[in-house]
Amino acid sequence: ETGVTQSPTHLIKTRGQQVTLRCSSQSGHNTVSWYQQALGQGPQFIFQYYREEENGRGNFPPRFSGLQFPNYSSELNVNALELDDSALYLCAKGQNQETQYFGPGTRLLVL
């Protein structure tokens, strides 16, 4: 039990729509990273937030954006959804940019 929670657990959207995914933890981890995991693949780094500022970004377009709040909860927003955005979205939380613990993920299906 990592204490990291994500919501919703599952989501179905259609192409062109926008989606917001959420992540929180019981303790005040000040680093949060988001990953996309396509079926049969390893997770791919989207971006990281540290103390509410973006602190590194992977190879994802600007329509993937994020927020970290003062209580260290976080959101991942994806605009103009595409079919290829269907994946498991994982958030990972840590302290001071150190090794991170993953939540159970949100499974997004884009039709």
Place this chain on the structure above:
Amino acid sequence: GQQLNQSPQSMFIQEGEDVSMNCTSSSIFNTWLWYKQDPGEGPVLLIALYKAGELTSNGRLTAQFGITRKDSFLNISASIPSDVGIYFCAGQLMNRDDKIIFGKGTRLHILP
């Protein structure tokens, strides 16, 4: 970009057998991590390695950080049914920007 080559892609073993899997990279890593992922769950950290040559155990699991900093292996001794799942190696780069780079996973099956 940086890639991790993880092998084997899948394994079929008998309960009680030992398992070995490994990961290689073209880049030098500062940290090697091994995760296990069960269906419908996020990856769970098994072992973290922070120093070249380091050998670390966690119960029946043993992992090593290669001397060249470009490889790592994970061994599981005396496998049991709950070891079934997907094992991922992951690394953080020497010039760290803190992102974790994952391999594609090794899917472990245990035959009845």
